[in-house]
Amino acid sequence: MDHLDKLEAQSVYILREAYREFKQLVMLWSIGKDSTVLLWLTRKAFFGHVPLPLMHIDTQYKIPEMIEYRDRLAKQWKLNMIFGRNEEALSARRTFPDGRCTRLQCCAALKSEALKHTLSGEWPRWVLDHQTGQYVKTTGGEPFTGVIVGARADEEGSRSKERYFSPRDRHSDWDVSNQPPELWNQFKTDFAPGTHVRIHPLLDWTELNVWEYIEREKIPMVSLYFDQGTGQRYRSLGCWPCTKPVQSTSRNVHEIIEELHSGKFANIAERSGRDQDKEDGYGLETLRREGYM
Numbered sequence: 001m002d003h004l005d006k007l008e009a010q011s012v013y014i015l016r017e018a019y020r021e022f023k024q025l026v027m028l029w030s031i032g033k034d035s036t037v038l039l040w041l042t043r044k045a046f047f048g049h050v051p052l053p054l055m056h057i058d059t060q061y062k063i064p065e066m067i068e069y070r071d072r073l074a075k076q077w078k079l080n081m082i083f084g085r086n087e088e089a090l091s092a093r094r095t096f097p098d099g100r101c102t103r104l105q106c107c108a109a110l111k112s113e114a115l116k117h118t119l120s121g122e123w124p125r126w127v128l129d130h131q132t133g134q135y136v137k138t139t140g141g142e143p144f145t146g147v148i149v150g151a152r153a154d155e156e157g158s159r160s161k162e163r164y165f166s167p168r169d170r171h172s173d174w175d176v177s178n179q180p181p182e183l184w185n186q187f188k189t190d191f192a193p194g195t196h197v198r199i200h201p202l203l204d205w206t207e208l209n210v211w212e213y214i215e216r217e218k219i220p221m222v223s224l225y226f227d228q229g230t231g232q233r234y235r236s237l238g239c240w241p242c243t244k245p246v247q248s249t250s251r252n253v254h255e256i257i258e259e260l261h262s263g264k265f266a267n268i269a270e271r272s273g274r275d276q277d278k279e280d281g282y283g284l285e286t287l288r289r290e291g292y293m
Contacts, residue, residue: 004213011038011201012045014164014187015148018199019051021189022146026082026119029054031066032237033221034202035150036073037210040219041201042148043077053080055118055125055144059110060090061097061239069222074128081128083135084118086110097241110239119144119196148199154206155270164203165189168196207270208260215253227251236271 001009018025027042027050029035042050056070074081089095089109096106117123121141129136151162163179165187180188191197202210214221224234232245246268250256259265 004209004216007205007209008041008044008213010204011041014199014201015042015045017187017189018146018148018165018201019046022197022199024142024144025052025146025148026055026144027052027148028115028150029056029070029081030150030237031056031062031070031222032150033210033214033225034152034155034205036219036221037205037213038148038150038202039073039079040217050077050079052148053082056081056083057111057114057118058083058085058126059114059239060085061095061110061241063224063234063237063240063243065222065224066237071128073220075130075133078130079128082118082125084114084123084125086114086117087124089113103242106242119147145195146197146199148201150202151198151200152205152207152210153203162198162200162203163187164200166198166200167191168198169194208257211253211257211260215257221253225256235265 027035027038029039039050039054042052054074058067070081073079086109092100094100094109096103101109114123118125120143124137124139125141126135126137128134153162161179166179189197205213213219222237224237227233227249228251230245231247231249233248233250234243235246235248237243246265248256248259248264250259
């Protein structure tokens with residue numbers, strides 16, 4: 001068993017444990033490489049089927065190719081696809097691109113708040129109707145209390161403080177100092193009623209592991225990760241006003257793996273193109289404490 005087989009087996013185990021232990025379970029799909037690998041692993045864990053809904057938080061500022069890719073795979077793989085959004089902030093134009101707030105305040109409104117209220121069922125959810133291919137607005141949904149997320153510990157400092165099974169309070173707030181120990185692959189899955197739990201099956205994967213697995217499994221990826229002849233590509237995906245490409249001529253998965261092996265990005269953070277992370281030294285951790293992915 002090689003290192004990818006071991007990582008895959010651990011992730012599949014976590015996914016199956018989560019499905020067994022948490023009844024109101026949902027998986028977040030950001031459309032990026034990590035959560036798409038997580039989606040692939042879920043299909044493997046459940047023999048080609050994804051037995052739980054996928055949720056995407058639509059800020060309406062995602063790069064268009066991301067939404068096209070989301071909907072294409074959702075239809076092709078027959079996914080129970082849901083998205084949510086902060087309609088009030090968007091209609092009031094209370095966003096960074098409109099000049100009404102900072103980048104972090106925009107993230108808090110369009111991502112953290114939208115996620116919390118969509119998970120709780122307080123705000124509408126848009127559900128993909130596979131017969132029409134359109135999203136249908138629904139209200140009064142049951143709250144999701146178990147949330148599977150594609151976070152990796154090596155991606156960013158605050159994520160290294162996570163656990164495989166990480167409790168939040170009923171408002172999705174994260175108390176970093178109050179996380180259960182996870183020793184010798186022993187995981188706590190019995191939490192008090194009302195606890196909201198984030199589950200991180202990819203926690204011990206690295207950026208290189210993810211791309212190696214994508215190559216091995218031939219997982220389809222959104223084209224934004226590859227150089228299209230401009231000498232640039234995206235290393236991390238987000239909203240277009242705050243996400244910048246990196247200098248890279250990698251045109252396919254194999255070339256990205258070679259680039260990572262070369263050490264070109266050894267001292268450059270994976271999220272270096274995400275401008276919201278630069279507004280405040282603890283910006284992403286602050287957002288995560290308040291419910292961000």
